[in-house]
Amino acid sequence: MFHQPMTFKQALELRSELGADATVINGGTDVVVAMNHGAIKPTCFLDLSGINAIRKIDRDNGHLILGAGVTFAQLGKLHVRTLKEASLSVGGPAIRNMGTIGGNIATASPAGDGCVALLALGADVQLSSKDRGQRWIPLVDYFIDYRKTALADDELIQAVRIPYNPRSRWYKIGKRGAVNISLVCCAVSQNEDKKTQLAFGCVGPIPRTAPKASALLNGETLSAELIDDVANLVAQEVSPIDDQRGSAAYRRAMCSTLTKRLLTQLMEDNPKGDADA
Amino acid sequence: MIQQVTTTESDKAQDAPIAPPDHLVGKSCRRIDGKEKVTGTALYGADLFPNSAELFASVVRSQHAHANITAIDTTKALEVAGVLGVYTHADVGGTNIHGLIRRDHPALASKRVRYLGDAIAVVVAKTERAAKLGRDRVEVSYEPLPVIATMEQAIADGACKLYPEGNVMGDKRIRKGDVELALANSHVVVTDTFFTQTVDHAFLDIEAGTGHWDGQVLTLYVAGQWVHEERRLIALALGLPVEQIRIIQPVTGGAFGGREDISIQIYLGLAALKHQGKTIALRYTRSESMRARHKRHALKIESTFGAKADGTLTAARIVVHSDEGAYASTGIAVMRKAASHATGPYRVPNVEVDVYGVHTNNNPTGAMRGFGACQMAIAYEGMMDRIARALNMDREAFRRKNLIQSGDTVTTGQHVDPVSIGHCLSKAIAKFKERPYPGNDKLPDYMRRGWGMSAICFGLGYGDGFPDCSRARVEMNDDGTATVYTGGVEVGQGLLNTMMQIAGEDLGLPMEHMRIVAADTELTDESGSSSATRQTYFTGNAVRMAASELREQVLDIAGIKLKVHPHEITLQQGWAFETAKPDNRVSIQQICTEGLTRGYSLKATALFKPRTITEVPQTGQSPRAFITYLFGAHVSQVLVNMETGEVKVERHIAAHDVGKAVNPQSVEGQIVGGVAQGLGMALMEEVTYKDGRIMNPGLTDYIIPTIKDLPPVEAIIVEHDDPGGPFGAHGVGEPPLIGAVPAILSAIYDATGKAPCELPMNPERTWRLINDVRENDPLSKVF
Numbered sequence A: 001m002f003h004q005p006m007t008f009k010q011a012l013e014l015r016s017e018l019g020a021d022a023t024v025i026n027g028g029t030d031v032v033v034a035m036n037h038g039a040i041k042p043t044c045f046l047d048l049s050g051i052n053a054i055r056k057i058d059r060d061n062g063h064l065i066l067g068a069g070v071t072f073a074q075l076g077k078l079h080v081r082t083l084k085e086a087s088l089s090v091g092g093p094a095i096r097n098m099g100t101i102g103g104n105i106a107t108a109s110p111a112g113d114g115c116v117a118l119l120a121l122g123a124d125v126q127l128s129s130k131d132r133g134q135r136w137i138p139l140v141d142y143f144i145d146y147r148k149t150a151l152a153d154d155e156l157i158q159a160v161r162i163p164y165n166p167r168s169r170w171y172k173i174g175k176r177g178a179v180n181i182s183l184v185c186c187a188v189s190q191n192e193d194k195k196t197q198l199a200f201g202c203v204g205p206i207p208r209t210a211p212k213a214s215a216l217l218n219g220e221t222l223s224a225e226l227i228d229d230v231a232n233l234v235a236q237e238v239s240p241i242d243d244q245r246g247s248a249a250y251r252r253a254m255c256s257t258l259t260k261r262l263l264t265q266l267m268e269d270n271p272k273g274d275a276d277a
Numbered sequence B: 001m002i003q004q005v006t007t008t009e010s011d012k013a014q015d016a017p018i019a020p021p022d023h024l025v026g027k028s029c030r031r032i033d034g035k036e037k038v039t040g041t042a043l044y045g046a047d048l049f050p051n052s053a054e055l056f057a058s059v060v061r062s063q064h065a066h067a068n069i070t071a072i073d074t075t076k077a078l079e080v081a082g083v084l085g086v087y088t089h090a091d092v093g094g095t096n097i098h099g100l101i102r103r104d105h106p107a108l109a110s111k112r113v114r115y116l117g118d119a120i121a122v123v124v125a126k127t128e129r130a131a132k133l134g135r136d137r138v139e140v141s142y143e144p145l146p147v148i149a150t151m152e153q154a155i156a157d158g159a160c161k162l163y164p165e166g167n168v169m170g171d172k173r174i175r176k177g178d179v180e181l182a183l184a185n186s187h188v189v190v191t192d193t194f195f196t197q198t199v200d201h202a203f204l205d206i207e208a209g210t211g212h213w214d215g216q217v218l219t220l221y222v223a224g225q226w227v228h229e230e231r232r233l234i235a236l237a238l239g240l241p242v243e244q245i246r247i248i249q250p251v252t253g254g255a256f257g258g259r260e261d262i263s264i265q266i267y268l269g270l271a272a273l274k275h276q277g278k279t280i281a282l283r284y285t286r287s288e289s290m291r292a293r294h295k296r297h298a299l300k301i302e303s304t305f306g307a308k309a310d311g312t313l314t315a316a317r318i319v320v321h322s323d324e325g326a327y328a329s330t331g332i333a334v335m336r337k338a339a340s341h342a343t344g345p346y347r348v349p350n351v352e353v354d355v356y357g358v359h360t361n362n363n364p365t366g367a368m369r370g371f372g373a374c375q376m377a378i379a380y381e382g383m384m385d386r387i388a389r390a391l392n393m394d395r396e397a398f399r400r401k402n403l404i405q406s407g408d409t410v411t412t413g414q415h416v417d418p419v420s421i422g423h424c425l426s427k428a429i430a431k432f433k434e435r436p437y438p439g440n441d442k443l444p445d446y447m448r449r450g451w452g453m454s455a456i457c458f459g460l461g462y463g464d465g466f467p468d469c470s471r472a473r474v475e476m477n478d479d480g481t482a483t484v485y486t487g488g489v490e491v492g493q494g495l496l497n498t499m500m501q502i503a504g505e506d507l508g509l510p511m512e513h514m515r516i517v518a519a520d521t522e523l524t525d526e527s528g529s530s531s532a533t534r535q536t537y538f539t540g541n542a543v544r545m546a547a548s549e550l551r552e553q554v555l556d557i558a559g560i561k562l563k564v565h566p567h568e569i570t571l572q573q574g575w576a577f578e579t580a581k582p583d584n585r586v587s588i589q590q591i592c593t594e595g596l597t598r599g600y601s602l603k604a605t606a607l608f609k610p611r612t613i614t615e616v617p618q619t620g621q622s623p624r625a626f627i628t629y630l631f632g633a634h635v636s637q638v639l640v641n642m643e644t645g646e647v648k649v650e651r652h653i654a655a656h657d658v659g660k661a662v663n664p665q666s667v668e669g670q671i672v673g674g675v676a677q678g679l680g681m682a683l684m685e686e687v688t689y690k691d692g693r694i695m696n697p698g699l700t701d702y703i704i705p706t707i708k709d710l711p712p713v714e715a716i717i718v719e720h721d722d723p724g725g726p727f728g729a730h731g732v733g734e735p736p737l738i739g740a741v742p743a744i745l746s747a748i749y750d751a752t753g754k755a756p757c758e759l760p761m762n763p764e765r766t767w768r769l770i771n772d773v774r775e776n777d778p779l780s781k782v783f
Ligand SMILES: Cc1cc2nc3c(=O)[nH]c(=O)nc-3n(C[C@H](O)[C@H](O)[C@H](O)COP(=O)(O)OP(=O)(O)OC[C@H]3O[C@@H](n4cnc5c(N)ncnc54)[C@H](O)[C@@H]3O)c2cc1C
Pocket: A023, A024, A025, A026, A027, A028, A029, A030, A031, A032, A033, A048, A068, A069, A089, A090, A091, A092, A095, A098, A099, A100, A101, A102, A103, A104, A105, A106, A107, A111, A112, A113, A114, A155, A156, A157, A158, A179, A180, A181, A182
């Protein structure tokens, strides 16, 4: 069966009715690959790609609300630098035209570039169900363990909320210039109260933040010494593993390096700590 | 009807002036296979599926990298709905063995498996899905044997032997002069060890094809690189006479050596023989393709070079261990090519080279673009940079001091003439210097720029006395066009155009009047393989010889018609005319009609079979190991992020002496493609194994370059007539890859001050090199 609801309400009804039996699909850039590899064998689809309401970006009270169906191509046009650059680093043009931020969050891969940028931005995610309504939870609480998330079987991701105007930076290390899976990626953002967040991809089972290191930064004006301390702390905080894409030692070192590089850029580009133009 | 139209048109044309000469050799004639490839109408192996397949095959592969097979139970597979047959070694009529040089690779394993790609059974079913279900139900019982995962394990005392003779498959050596003494008397002696990686061909067009047996002829539509040899191997394995097998090459999307070994042909043939009258289809997935196919040899190269204070090279001692994987494939030839190219285009009076091929339970290793010469260039060019640095000499000046010149010998003792390596290097460096080098001035402190160079040589053809020949036939058709018949396969390199242009040049025909039939064992004669950079030279020569002979017939007939001596006639644009009096003319079409009635055959065949000489085994010396040598030089400029190890190639210049560019655009295409593939090898490509299992059998984790990784390649075509080549041409297929890798490594060395010795230089390896981090390195191959 292939269900293609045109409204989010219908989608929630179907989701509630079909539960885990239906494979939710939007851009299909993860689902179809998994099918081709035989990792999943769906018999029933719930396709969200017909729902225009979740393909929009809205402004709300100092925040941006990104519908779950917003594509990376759309995000690539945003001014929020870390999310823009992360989005433009995803796959190639075809993938960016199809792949959605909701799909990225639902897949919850430790290499999910969108997830890492959103974590640094302190995003909240909106999970909705027919019977229980909507709930906003911090994205950081949404990721539980390897590919395990807070999303219930009757829920869909509806939207993500990020601050409107943070200062932020992004860097992804991969093995080539495009269609490039992260070896390590790092996102930082700092809001007007100098609340600073660091997030990393590929250094553990889930996309993650570095709360201890981030805490050192909060409310502080960036300085070279502070940045060094934070970078050192990051190396202790993350827990990467060896895999065939790269070693734990390299990834750990890169977390420090990228932290230092990105924070230094934030400091140098804008010593007073103003918001991005 | 058609006849009439033709007559009217040619009548009109009778009055028109003859178009000026259009030399096909040297002209970038549009690729005749271009339009259908670009518009998607070309039929590749997998495209034959929906059209013609009636039954589908699937291959059962080993679950163990090394094991004895104790039982094969097909009962459950045969119970799958739609499965019509499951065939094992017991069903194979012939030797059930293939292998390009040694016959050692069972088509369907019976007693033992030596790598995870080993095939055990072929399932035939009504649908592809049923064939795969059946495949998964075949029950094979194994008695596992210790897995030899690395060369180090293979040569360790008491290692489990893959073959009764042991794990060392063979060796090749070079002995020249007195290395011991020369090193002792050298001003500097530099030693380093290089580790090159296992590389996959990663061609686009995954193995796929069809087979059909009508009771008389087994017809296989399968892409290979040498249809006539494949036919012989299939015949032996299946126990069928050669003449009962016909192979037709579908349009082919790349090969790079990866289609030299037998792939799906024997499985398809076996399935077809068992299901007479049905067209059987078989295609791999990318992961099956990567798990089954042979790979480029990973080499460990221990190099010691000595030089005098003035920079003159004195001696080289080189020990190579080569991971041959489970079966021999073309390994022996790769080892020999590695040995004979161990010191590249440099004059080294005293040389000792020992190459050992070592069997492991990894995939067999065999042909891939560069064929052993590629890995050695990484080592010898790496050494040139290291010695220049040790002597505090300029890298280019040091190379120039030692590059061979016309009439010098290469390391096998063969005199080479002409030698254009110095010229290629000058051209590449001059091109590089056309634009100012930006250096490090404007870069942040963690970024470093560098540039480097390479100078390489390549012996063309199989060489070493291995029989190497091409046949060709050229025929005039009665509409005045000419058809070239060649067994050579077009794998994307441009062979079809090259052969048509060579023949058309001799016959004075425009490209529109040229036709070609290629790579069909029924219609064409043996032209050897599309490998070893040999087709332009070998088949090109055969085509040239046949076309020249045909030209004589055409001139004879024209002489009779025009009443002048054939020597006084010019062939141009489909006309024959009296050179001094162009109005006295006759169309080639008329000549064809006339000729056939006068009893001329208007056909010619030719065999081109030059001789090379087998090396003396103890010394590796041979006066003519290769038919001719090719030269090329590259310059590469890179930007390195010293903190992350990321490397970006900013510029890449490649100058190659191709003798004569028959089709300059095709030559440039080969150069650009070779650089792209070389960049992949230098920076990203690597098959990783764990206990014989490929950990990245797909393009998600087997990383090849994208267009974003490639700078605009600056290709320079250098032309020094090759006295033995058709119109002075030789070839260009492999050298661009060979030159690209060391030039990029040289640039990394320049940028970082650290000399790379392990490939590929992906971000982590580069970071480890820069920071001297050795520990906790799961990627390292160092032993
Ligand atoms: C060639 C290629 C390159 C890629 N490169 C990158 C890259 O560089 N970086 C990166 O991060 N990713 C990359 N990806 C992965 C993929 O594109 C992203 O994860 C993308 O965000 C998935 O979005 P989608 O809409 O296509 O998801 P789909 O495939 O449609 O769905 C993915 C998962 O999300 C679920 N889902 C989708 N929408 C919702 C929803 N609203 N509510 C609940 N569940 C939902 C689905 O059930 C499924 O489990 C790449 C993929 C490919 C094929």
